[in-house]
Amino acid sequence: MAGTASVLTDNSFLSRLDQRLFSIEKILVLIGGLAIFSLMVMAVFSVGGRNFFNRPLSGYVDWIEQIMPLIAFVGIAYTQRVGGHIRMDILIGQLKGRPLWLAEFVGTLAMLILMILLVWGSWAHFQRSFDFSVPMWSRDSSIDIGLPLWPAKLLAPVAFFILSLRLVIQLWGFGRAFATNAAHPVAVPLIEDAATQAQREAEHVSGLEEDSK
Amino acid sequence: MTTIDIGLIVTGLLLLMVLIGVRVAFAAAMAGVIGLVWVFWSKKGYDPNQFFWALGVAAKTAGQVPHSKVSSQALSLIPTFILIGYLAYYAGLTRAMFEAAKKWVAWLPGGMGVATVFATAGFAAVSGASVATSAVFARIAIPEMLKIGYDKRFAAGVVAAGGTLASLIPPSAILVIYAIIVEQDVGALLLAGFIPGAVSALIYGGLVVLMATVNKDLGPSVSGFTWGERFKALPPALPIFAVVIIIICFIYNPFGGDAWGTPTEGGAIGAFIIFVMALLHGMRWGQFKDALTESAKLAVMIFTIIWGVLIYVRFLGFADLPGAFSDWVTSLDQHPMIILIMILLAYAVLGMFMDAIGMLLLTLPVVFPAVMALNGGMDVTAAESAFGMSGWGCAIWFGIIVVKMAELCLITPPIGLNCFVVAGVRDDISVQDVFRGATPFFVADAITIAVLIAFPSIVLWLPSLLLG
Amino acid sequence: WNVSLWGKRRAFTEHVERLAELVNEKTDGEFTLNLSYGGLSNNRENLDGISIGAFEMAQFCAGYHADKNPSITVLELPFLGVSSLEEEIEVSMAVYNHPATQKDLGRWNATLLMPSPLPQYNFVGVGDAPRTLEDFEGLSVRATGGIGRAMETLGAVPNSMSATEVRQALDSGVVKAVAFAPHAHMSFGTIESGDWWTTNMNPGTVNCPVVANTDALNSLSDAHREALMSSIPESLQHYVDNYNNNTMEKWGPALDERGIERITYTDAELDEFRSAAGSIAQNWVEENKAKGLPAEELLDLVNSTLAN
Ligand code: NA
Ligand code: NA
Numbered sequence: 001m002a003g004t005a006s007v008l009t010d011n012s013f014l015s016r017l018d019q020r021l022f023s024i025e026k027i028l029v030l031i032g033g034l035a036i037f038s039l040m041v042m043a044v045f046s047v048g049g050r051n052f053f054n055r056p057l058s059g060y061v062d063w064i065e066q067i068m069p070l071i072a073f074v075g076i077a078y079t080q081r082v083g084g085h086i087r088m089d090i091l092i093g094q095l096k097g098r099p100l101w102l103a104e105f106v107g108t109l110a111m112l113i114l115m116i117l118l119v120w121g122s123w124a125h126f127q128r129s130f131d132f133s134v135p136m137w138s139r140d141s142s143i144d145i146g147l148p149l150w151p152a153k154l155l156a157p158v159a160f161f162i163l164s165l166r167l168v169i170q171l172w173g174f175g176r177a178f179a180t181n182a183a184h185p186v187a188v189p190l191i192e193d194a195a196t197q198a199q200r201e202a203e204h205v206s207g208l209e210e211d212s213k
Numbered sequence: 214m215t216t217i218d219i220g221l222i223v224t225g226l227l228l229l230m231v232l233i234g235v236r237v238a239f240a241a242a243m244a245g246v247i248g249l250v251w252v253f254w255s256k257k258g259y260d261p262n263q264f265f266w267a268l269g270v271a272a273k274t275a276g277q278v279p280h281s282k283v284s285s286q287a288l289s290l291i292p293t294f295i296l297i298g299y300l301a302y303y304a305g306l307t308r309a310m311f312e313a314a315k316k317w318v319a320w321l322p323g324g325m326g327v328a329t330v331f332a333t334a335g336f337a338a339v340s341g342a343s344v345a346t347s348a349v350f351a352r353i354a355i356p357e358m359l360k361i362g363y364d365k366r367f368a369a370g371v372v373a374a375g376g377t378l379a380s381l382i383p384p385s386a387i388l389v390i391y392a393i394i395v396e397q398d399v400g401a402l403l404l405a406g407f408i409p410g411a412v413s414a415l416i417y418g419g420l421v422v423l424m425a426t427v428n429k430d431l432g433p434s435v436s437g438f439t440w441g442e443r444f445k446a447l448p449p450a451l452p453i454f455a456v457v458i459i460i461i462c463f464i465y466n467p468f469g470g471d472a473w474g475t476p477t478e479g480g481a482i483g484a485f486i487i488f489v490m491a492l493l494h495g496m497r498w499g500q501f502k503d504a505l506t507e508s509a510k511l512a513v514m515i516f517t518i519i520w521g522v523l524i525y526v527r528f529l530g531f532a533d534l535p536g537a538f539s540d541w542v543t544s545l546d547q548h549p550m551i552i553l554i555m556i557l558l559a560y561a562v563l564g565m566f567m568d569a570i571g572m573l574l575l576t577l578p579v580v581f582p583a584v585m586a587l588n589g590g591m592d593v594t595a596a597e598s599a600f601g602m603s604g605w606g607c608a609i610w611f612g613i614i615v616v617k618m619a620e621l622c623l624i625t626p627p628i629g630l631n632c633f634v635v636a637g638v639r640d641d642i643s644v645q646d647v648f649r650g651a652t653p654f655f656v657a658d659a660i661t662i663a664v665l666i667a668f669p670s671i672v673l674w675l676p677s678l679l680l681g
Numbered sequence: 682w683n684v685s686l687w688g689k690r691r692a693f694t695e696h697v698e699r700l701a702e703l704v705n706e707k708t709d710g711e712f713t714l715n716l717s718y719g720g721l722s723n724n725r726e727n728l729d730g731i732s733i734g735a736f737e738m739a740q741f742c743a744g745y746h747a748d749k750n751p752s753i754t755v756l757e758l759p760f761l762g763v764s765s766l767e768e769e770i771e772v773s774m775a776v777y778n779h780p781a782t783q784k785d786l787g788r789w790n791a792t793l794l795m796p797s798p799l800p801q802y803n804f805v806g807v808g809d810a811p812r813t814l815e816d817f818e819g820l821s822v823r824a825t826g827g828i829g830r831a832m833e834t835l836g837a838v839p840n841s842m843s844a845t846e847v848r849q850a851l852d853s854g855v856v857k858a859v860a861f862a863p864h865a866h867m868s869f870g871t872i873e874s875g876d877w878w879t880t881n882m883n884p885g886t887v888n889c890p891v892v893a894n895t896d897a898l899n900s901l902s903d904a905h906r907e908a909l910m911s912s913i914p915e916s917l918q919h920y921v922d923n924y925n926n927n928t929m930e931k932w933g934p935a936l937d938e939r940g941i942e943r944i945t946y947t948d949a950e951l952d953e954f955r956s957a958a959g960s961i962a963q964n965w966v967e968e969n970k971a972k973g974l975p976a977e978e979l980l981d982l983v984n985s986t987l988a989n
Contacts, residue, residue, distance in 0.1 A: 026506075029506055029509045030509070032512070033502075033505025033506050034505060035509075036292040036293065036295075036505065036509060039289055039293055040482075040484045043477070043478045043480075043482050043485065044482065046474075046478060047473070047482060054819055054821070054838055056821070056838065056840050061286050061842055064289050064477070065284040066284075067289075068285060068288060069280055069284060071283075071512055072517075073279070075513040076513055078510065079513045079517070082510065084510050085236040085237070085517060086236065086237055086570075087231075087235065088231055091233055092234030093234075103233070107233075107236075111235070111236070111243075114239055114242055115239075117246055117271075117276075118242070118272070118279070120273075120276065121275050122276040123276070125277045125280060125729065128729055134973070135968070135971050135972065140749050141747050141748035141749075142746075143725075143744065143745050143825055144825045146748070146826075148748065149746075152284065153280050155280075156276075253735075269733075270734050270735055274730065281725065286842075286846075400849065475842060475846050475849060475850060475853075475855065476846075477846075527720075527722075529720070530717060530720025531720070533720070591689070
């Protein structure tokens with residue numbers, strides 16, 4: 001099961017596009033990380049407020065439910081760029097050259113079609129909760145303190161749209177690799193064998209260790 | 214064609230997509246959307262003019278799932294638990310744990326191996342991720358073992374197997390995922406993991422001692438640590454116990470009196486304490502940013518599988534496949550326990566090729582109702598059930614067994630991730646060496662699973678004592 | 682038709698179960714309602730599913746998402762003075778039949794068929810029982826939405842948590858009292874740890890209608906539609922009988938078995954509660970006028986229906 005992949009870069013237009021999008025994705029995933037951190041801060045306020053001031057955080061559950069989509073969605077394109085969405089690559093890992101690029105192209109195309117359908121579906125879900133003509137533009141609200149739900153619902157189609165952009169770049173990359181029979185194509189996640197992957201994972205973790213000394 | 218037929222065909226398509234390398238989350242979502250289109254279109258008699266209507270209804274039905282399913286308070290434990298693990302490295306807890314365990318048990322035959330098992334178990338109490346645990350201990354424990362003449366396969370196997378404890382001993386992301394999919398109490402499942410995790414660690418430890426006693430070349434004992442050194446090694450590791458106790462106190466107060474809050478709050482407060490410790494230990498913004506990015510990436514990966522699989526599950530609801538499968542399983546002319554064991558064997562085979570979280574998410578929506586039906590249903594009493602436990606008990610017990618099965622898949626060839634990670638850290642140890650070294654631990658795991666099946670009270674005692 | 686419910690079969694879904702039986706009988710199995718408990722949708726997205734056309738009938742609660750259905754939230758206001766399930770049905774149907782309500786639900790392509798009447802919520806709590814208005818000062822309670830706001834006006838401190846965490850929160854002292862209808866007190870286990878129950882505080886309830894997809898309803902043959910619509914009164918009657926005879930029958934003994942003290946407030950105290958919470962109805966009117974709803978008219982309708 002692959003959890004990471006490497007992406008090559010060069011000075012081509014495609015690669016520059018890839019890197020430009022990657023810099024946006026990096027900011028988004030960090031926002032997701034900060035959202036995780038905010039869960040902790042909220043718990044401290046909730047528990048502290050309850051125990052020391054008899055003043056629990058009003059709508060604690062509602063706020064958690066608002067933050068969860070931020071954590072779950074905004075990093076989705078980043079995770080695709082770095083090959084973080086798991087898959088079984090026993091079979092596809094055996095392929096090399098053109099057959100591999102073709103297989104990857106088809107798989108990526110299928111993903112892109114799916115994501116376009118989901119952009120449509122999740123946008124419709126957002127739209128049902130949004131109405132310019134009412135206060136807070138809200139047609140759907142949370143159960144306890146009535147927070148408008150449309151901002152959280154909007155995150156899904158936006159994140160899926162960015163993922164679709166990422167998939168278009170990868171589709172282009174695999175298509176070009178197939179056309180030119182490239183050995184080392186840019187802008188696409190390359191399969192690493194399990195050992196290389198593990199090496200990277202291990203380096204990352206031990207990097208953490210050394211840093212903290 | 215009935216909806217059940219559609220359900221079976223689409224499920225076949227899903228397995229095919231996973232097999233040829235489509236990313237699991239998206240394969241599941243795609244199968245779900247295709248299935249929904251099919252079901253809605255079939256309602257209109259496959260009228261070509263109605264195809265786009267069916268496509269629209271399917272896309273909109275599927276499009277609700279991501280937001281609706283991830284907006285859950287219980288799921289918030291997953292990113293929290295992941296972040297706890299990353300922050301624990303910066304807080305210096307890993308090495309402290311190993312040093313303390315070493316000074317206390319290294320005098321045993323294979324003592325450093327036992328120390329590694331106990332240290333991984335202790336670290337498991339703050340880490341939710343098995344692979345990361347193995348990677349860290351491959352770095353810390355293996356060099357020390359090799360230095361004093363341990364067999365390298367043996368040392369590598371201990372680390373790979375020890376890492377698997379992280380998912381059983383809470384906090385555990387995978388137990389939370391199980392709880393959410395089968396709609397059971399998260400707190401009860403987390404509590405249920407403690408004793409089986411400890412039992413697993415003891416069985417691993419016993420196995421290490423036994424092997425080192427039989428074959429003196431595997432791992433010599435180390436003596437000479439004074440009691441003074443032993444006690445001095447404890448305080449740096451204590452924060453782990455403090456955090457564990459705090460998390461427990463939010464579920465149930467063992468000192469009598471009120472618990473301190475809810476599991477959700479407990480997880481988050483535990484993470485916050487480790488965050489403060491990491492700051493005191495010298496963590497800076499760059500490292501914190503790294504921890505945030507890595508946690509967010511892992512959380513997104515897990516959440517994407519969750520909503521992807523739930524789109525497929527939504528389709529299953531329209532096709533009523535889980536109902537049909539559990540009717541079929543309960544109609545089999547076999548003792549329920551035999552069927553359960555067949556199901557577990559199927560998990561063992563599947564686990565050789567699949568990732569633990571993906572495997573559980575893909576199978577549980579169909580398998581869980583069937584297991585519950587085998588036992589006699591959700592509301593059955595212990596006396597009338599097939600496995601001798603109430604519906605609630607069976608749900609918890611099966612969760613622990615299945616997570617243990619998923620852990621086993623981390624050390625079985627050909628795709629045992631923990632083994633790859635250990636080999637990745639050490640240039641001098643090949644993947645084959647690690648698999649060879651980990652083999653005795655399959656036996657230990659099989660024994661553990663048999664013990665948990667024979668004595669369900671090991672799983673159920675703590676949750677029913679504290680919550681029942 | 683596919684019908685989207687949630688949880689499992691219980692007193693709260695008996696009218697839909699009965700409706701399915703009756704329709705099946707009357708049409709000789711030509712028209713069937715397939716009840717699904719949670720398989721087709723999340724409970725908070727049932728209106729979305731109706732609007733998309735993913736299923737034809739669903740149950741939901743107004744309080745899950747006030748902004749989706751502002752009109753029927755009038756029925757969830759505190760201290761309305763509803764005293765029986767029959768009255769709850771009557772007042773619900775009056776609001777459901779109001780053109781503004783029909784327009785409000787029309788946005789979701791939904792037609793209101795019938796309510797799922799629940800008795801008024803009351804508190805089960807631990808520790809010293811609140812015997813007077815002052816005793817609520819600083820009391821931490823689990824009460825969401827309108828009931829939570831009402832309790833706030835009495836000086837209580839509402840906490841939010843999901844229903845499944847309630848029992849533990851009560852055990853652990855995170856909250857001292859929990860508001861539910863009796864069946865929920867029994868199923869979420871609050872009575873296992875509770876010491877007292879307020880018999881007549883009646884701070885409101887949730888309103889959970891059953892709706893049909895309007896297009897699907899209109900495209901039914903006359904015979905099928907007749908079979909459906911004519912079965913509604915009998916289904917509701919079955920629901921009420923079941924709730925009163927089976928659920929409430931268990932409730933008294935359940936309290937006695939556990940030695941739970943019944944706290945009953947005098948009329949004077951209840952009037953005090955009501956006046957303390959009086960501004961809530963007014964706020965509701967203001968907020969919903971802003972949403973373009975004839976809010977005053979709806980509130981008057983509720984009050985006049987209950988006065989008769
Ligand atoms: Na753990
Ligand atoms: Na494996």
